[in-house]
Amino acid sequence: MNREEVKLLGSGVSPFEWRIIWALKLKGVEFEFIKENIFKKSSLLLESNPVYKMIPVFIHGQNAIADSLIILEYIDETWKQNPIMPRDPHEKAYTRFWAKFSEDQLVEPSRIAFQYGGEEQAEAVKVMADALEILEGEIRGKKFFGGETMGYLDIVVGWIGYWLQFTQQVGNYKVMDSEKYPEIHLWINRFLQVPTIEENLPPFNEMLSIPFCPLPDCPNHAIPVYKQDIDLMQFPLNLEHLEADFFLYSALGYGLDKIAPYLVMGGPPPIGAQKANLDFLTENIITEFGFQEVGHLRAIKSTVGGFPRPLMDLSPKNFAKLFNEAFGYELVPPFNPYRDSLNFMLASYVLPYVGLLGYVGTNPNINGCVTKRLLAGLLGVESGQDAYIRGYLYERANEVVFPYNYTVAEFTIRVSELRNRLAMCGIKDEGILVPAQLGAENRTESNLLSANYNSLSYGRTPAEILRIVYSTGDEHVPGGFFPEGASGRIARELLGKP
Numbered sequence: 001m002n003r004e005e006v007k008l009l010g011s012g013v014s015p016f017e018w019r020i021i022w023a024l025k026l027k028g029v030e031f032e033f034i035k036e037n038i039f040k041k042s043s044l045l046l047e048s049n050p051v052y053k054m055i056p057v058f059i060h061g062q063n064a065i066a067d068s069l070i071i072l073e074y075i076d077e078t079w080k081q082n083p084i085m086p087r088d089p090h091e092k093a094y095t096r097f098w099a100k101f102s103e104d105q106l107v108e109p110s111r112i113a114f115q116y117g118g119e120e121q122a123e124a125v126k127v128m129a130d131a132l133e134i135l136e137g138e139i140r141g142k143k144f145f146g147g148e149t150m151g152y153l154d155i156v157v158g159w160i161g162y163w164l165q166f167t168q169q170v171g172n173y174k175v176m177d178s179e180k181y182p183e184i185h186l187w188i189n190r191f192l193q194v195p196t197i198e199e200n201l202p203p204f205n206e207m208l209s210i211p212f213c214p215l216p217d218c219p220n221h222a223i224p225v226y227k228q229d230i231d232l233m234q235f236p237l238n239l240e241h242l243e244a245d246f247f248l249y250s251a252l253g254y255g256l257d258k259i260a261p262y263l264v265m266g267g268p269p270p271i272g273a274q275k276a277n278l279d280f281l282t283e284n285i286i287t288e289f290g291f292q293e294v295g296h297l298r299a300i301k302s303t304v305g306g307f308p309r310p311l312m313d314l315s316p317k318n319f320a321k322l323f324n325e326a327f328g329y330e331l332v333p334p335f336n337p338y339r340d341s342l343n344f345m346l347a348s349y350v351l352p353y354v355g356l357l358g359y360v361g362t363n364p365n366i367n368g369c370v371t372k373r374l375l376a377g378l379l380g381v382e383s384g385q386d387a388y389i390r391g392y393l394y395e396r397a398n399e400v401v402f403p404y405n406y407t408v409a410e411f412t413i414r415v416s417e418l419r420n421r422l423a424m425c426g427i428k429d430e431g432i433l434v435p436a437q438l439g440a441e442n443r444t445e446s447n448l449l450s451a452n453y454n455s456l457s458y459g460r461t462p463a464e465i466l467r468i469v470y471s472t473g474d475e476h477v478p479g480g481f482f483p484e485g486a487s488g489r490i491a492r493e494l495l496g497k498p
């Protein structure tokens with residue numbers, strides 16, 4: 001059986017596969033290494049690890065074995081020379097306990113610290129620091145975790161001597177500290193000097209150049225969040241809160257308080273939000289939009305911090321007032337966003353577009369790599385929401401909106417004109433039908449996406465946005481959706497209030 005083919009499927013840089021390489025080298029087992037691209041997995045990988053579809057996979061004759069800890073045990077039991085696992089059942093249990101501990105408390109949090117910033121990263125780093133402190137006690141007085149020679153546990157924990165440096169550098173965090181963990185530091189040096197380890201490590205440069213498990217998305221040495229970015233990126237929370245509760249209440253009949261109370265941060269409930277009378281498809285889509293806003297709020301608040309949900313007026317009365325202003329007289333009966341899907345979509349037309357213009361306007365002033373990534377991610381989804389809403393309305397452009405005597409297109413044109421009037425910065429907003437000279441390349445009367453001469457999105461400043469969402473045309477005078485004004489430093493300073 002031992003003479004059967006031995007193959008290892010790995011990416012070339014994963015710490016999990018190097019555990020296997022070390023064990024095989026230690027035991028002098030010949031093997032074939034099959035390099036996988038984890039972003040384009042081979043059928044061999046998918047067939048041999050159909051459950052997790054991950055590397056490493058160890059193939060011995062007809063047997064395929066996944067998960068590095070399990071592979072290590074299999075190798076140790078199959079090739080008895082240079083054992084790595086103790087034979088004594090209690091010592092074996094002890095070794096497995098610490099291996100599991102280090103996987104749970106170091107490996108998993110390191111994935112989070114590597115991929116995320118903000119609070120999530122800080123929490124993961126704290127878990128790792130606590131775990132290192134415990135391991136510091138475990139290794140004290142010993143040469144290796146395995147005793148006098150390197151064993152199973154050393155191989156399992158060994159990644160912290162090499163890969164951790166890499167994940168800290170790329171993920172922009174710090175947990176390893178030779179002064180805080182002097183015993184671990186000494187053990188790392190001893191471990192890296194074991195010939196089997198020293199001679200079998202992937203080149204560091206290769207690790208940096210190859211897309212490792214998660215893609216590093218900040219350039220080296222880039223600053224994640226600049227201080228100046230914070231207020232600019234907190235400002236959009238106002239609109240994100242507005243959209244979150246508008247969409248959630250309309251689709252589900254309840255809002256952020258029920259879905260993610262921690263994001264409300266004690267802010268007052270919205271005035272007049274209610275379940276809308278939506279058809280099945282619209283309800284599904286708006287549910288998705290609502291949950292997307294929850295993600296946006298979480299992403300912003302966990303990256304740059306935030307403020308409690310401001311007081312918001314989502315009552316039919318407030319929407320009715322806005323549409324009266326758009327048409328220049330009182331619509332009878334008053335416009336009600338919750339009446340049916342079409343009225344609801346017309347009301348929705350008012351919101352994501354303003355948010356997306358805000359992101360385009362803010363973009364040039366953002367510097368941090370994490371805040372830039374956040375902004376682009378938010379902008380992408382807001383534009384998608386706006387495009388869906390506009391597409392929905394475009395399909396019905398010539399339909400008369402019940403119970404009024406205006407077409408859908410006319411409604412959108414009136415709302416866009418109102419927003420331009422309120423913002424007082426020229427034309428940055430157009431309805432879903434335009435004269436051809438305002439369409440894409442002056443050739444289309446359809447205006448599915450509102451954009452400038454070069455078909456680029458318009459941008460607005462926070463002041464312009466406040467003029468619109470206050471419905472007062474004045475960033476210093478609150479009203480409309482925010483009866484007591486929007487929150488965050490930018491909006492409060494404009495209001496002259498702390």
Ligand SMILES: N[C@@H](CCC(=O)N[C@@H](CS)C(=O)NCC(=O)O)C(=O)O
Nearest residue numbers: 014016038054055056067068069213
């Ligand atoms: N617990 C597993 C972890 C393996 C693992 O995370 N493999 C990553 C590469 S570092 C992978 O194959 N990722 C591909 C994917 O998630 O699709 C082990 O110890 O083998």
